[in-house]
Amino acid sequence: GQNIDQPTEMTATEGAIVQINCTYQTSGFNGLFWYQQHAGEAPTFLSYNVLDGLEEKGRFSSFLSRSKGYSYLLLKELQMKDSASYLCAALDSNYQLIWGAGTKLIIKP
Amino acid sequence: GAVVSQHPSRVICKSGTSVKIECRSLDFQATTMFWYRQFPKKSLMLMATSNEGSKATYEQGVEKDKFLINHASLTLSTLTVTSAHPEDSSFYICSASGLEGHTEAFFGQGTRLTVV
Numbered sequence: 001g002q003n004i005d006q007p008t009e010m011t012a013t014e015g016a017i018v019q020i021n022c023t024y025q026t027s028g029f030n031g032l033f034w035y036q037q038h039a040g041e042a043p044t045f046l047s048y049n050v051l052d053g054l055e056e057k058g059r060f061s062s063f064l065s066r067s068k069g070y071s072y073l074l075l076k077e078l079q080m081k082d083s084a085s086y087l088c089a090a091l092d093s094n095y096q097l098i099w100g101a102g103t104k105l106i107i108k109p
Numbered sequence: 110g111a112v113v114s115q116h117p118s119r120v121i122c123k124s125g126t127s128v129k130i131e132c133r134s135l136d137f138q139a140t141t142m143f144w145y146r147q148f149p150k151k152s153l154m155l156m157a158t159s160n161e162g163s164k165a166t167y168e169q170g171v172e173k174d175k176f177l178i179n180h181a182s183l184t185l186s187t188l189t190v191t192s193a194h195p196e197d198s199s200f201y202i203c204s205a206s207g208l209e210g211h212t213e214a215f216f217g218q219g220t221r222l223t224v225v
Contacts, residue, residue: 033213042202042219087152101152
C-alpha cells in the first residue's frame, strides 16, 4: 500500500532550528511536496523536490533521498508564526497526491 | 504565485438543504481541480478529482450523488453538498493545478460548513 509517515508533533524554541522528517512508500514517484497549514486555514505550498538533494528557500530547506524514500523539511531561525502543521505529500505514478497526517510544530519562546 | 479563490469561506445551513461551494482559479487555467475534506486535527482527505469537461473521479467511500462536482470551465469547479446532514459539517478545501511550469497544486482558502 501507499503510506506517508511523519511525526505527529514536535516542539522547538524560537530562534532555533528544527527538522521534520517524512518517509514515503508509493507506487511510483513523481516528487514530494511540503505544505504549511495554520489552524483553520488551507495549506500553503512550501517546496517541491523531485531530484535528490537539498533545496534552500530562505529560512526553509527541503531535502530528498529517493533511494531511501525519505525527505525532511528544515526550518531555521524559528519564529512564533512558524507554529503550524507541516504536511508532507508524495506524488505517485498516477500523479495522485498521497498525504501524510501532518506534523504539528509548536514554537516556544 | 497563482491564486485560487474559494467561496464562501463559511456557511451554516439547515439539515436537509443543499450547499454549493465554488472554486475559481483567478489567473491561470486549471486543467485539474481537487476537492478535499478535512476533519479537525486530521490530514486532508481527497474526495474527488475533476478535469475540465469530464466527470469527476471520486475516491472510494465518497458518495457521488451526495457530493456533486462540476468542472464546467477551466477556471471554475463547484462542489454541491446535497441534503446536508450534521455529519457533513467539515472543512472543505479545493486545489487547482495546471499553471504552466508548476507541478504543485494551489489551494483555495477553504470553506467551513456547519450543518445544524
